[in-house]
Amino acid sequence: MRENVVIRTVSRLAVPFIQLFGLYVIAHGASGPGGGFQGGVAFAAAFILMIIAFGVADVRKRINNRGIMIFSIFGIALYAAVGLLSILFAGNFLQLNVIEAALGIPHLHGILIDIAEAGIGITVMAIMISIIYDMADTGGGSA
Amino acid sequence: MKTKALIAVIFIGIILFWAVEDMPAFGDPESPATSYTGEMYIQETQKDTGIANIVTAILVSYRGFDTLGEVVVIFTAGISVALLLRRGGRL
Numbered sequence: 001m002r003e004n005v006v007i008r009t010v011s012r013l014a015v016p017f018i019q020l021f022g023l024y025v026i027a028h029g030a031s032g033p034g035g036g037f038q039g040g041v042a043f044a045a046a047f048i049l050m051i052i053a054f055g056v057a058d059v060r061k062r063i064n065n066r067g068i069m070i071f072s073i074f075g076i077a078l079y080a081a082v083g084l085l086s087i088l089f090a091g092n093f094l095q096l097n098v099i100e101a102a103l104g105i106p107h108l109h110g111i112l113i114d115i116a117e118a119g120i121g122i123t124v125m126a127i128m129i130s131i132i133y134d135m136a137d138t139g140g141g142s143a
Numbered sequence: 144m145k146t147k148a149l150i151a152v153i154f155i156g157i158i159l160f161w162a163v164e165d166m167p168a169f170g171d172p173e174s175p176a177t178s179y180t181g182e183m184y185i186q187e188t189q190k191d192t193g194i195a196n197i198v199t200a201i202l203v204s205y206r207g208f209d210t211l212g213e214v215v216v217i218f219t220a221g222i223s224v225a226l227l228l229r230r231g232g233r234l
Contacts, residue, residue: 030194035202072221076214083207094207097191110194113203116210123214127221134228 011053018046022125029117030110036120043121044128056136065133068126075123082116 022043025034050059063071083094091098100108167174184197184205192200202210 029199029203030196032196033198034196035199072218076211076218079211079214083211094204094211096204096207100193107193109192109204113192113194113199116203116207117199120210120214123218127217130221131224134225137228137230 007053011049015046015050018049019043022046022121026118026121027114030113036117037124039117040121040124041128043125044132047125047129048132051132051136056133060133063129065130068130068133071126072123072130075119075121075126078119078122079116082112082119085112 022039022041022045024039025042026036026039028034029036029039047059047063082096086095086099087093089098089102096109096112099112100106167176171177184201188194188197188200192204194200
């Protein structure tokens, strides 16, 4: 399935900017409006546009079902790893301020929050793409 | 059956509009939502976490465990959609 040349050209131009905006929203979670949930959905929207313009089969070559599973589990694991890191510094699970107090690096708390937000973003992005794949599938041999 | 449903809807609607009277006014500084923990978050977030966005500080730092649960919920929902809709192939 390939749509006409205008749709393909415009989406090829728009996709990198949408992805960049998604990454910007995730990365600015600590210092401005944004966060993992919103940024992950914005990043997945770029993939949805690619599915509309180029078809599911073309997009599946870039990120397949196995990749989606790996990404979605990696996001949760990244978040939980940040939480477990604070146990190493004699705090409670996800008590991030003990790490900054122990290491003495300024703004470390915000950096850890950004890492956790990135984990949220990766999981949300992968799950959104997975849902779109399953709904766009025609049930033919493409699965 | 339709008249019973209509009566039930109107009755619940009257109760809800009655309850609106007791809600605090929009932007009321004395309302419960802005007076106890809200004030605490605004005063303490910069000192506790050192980040500028109070919403993110509450989401990931003060209520981090809750947000971890939310991410797991999204993950579970996605797995469920895949199990229900995906034809053939492996997860």
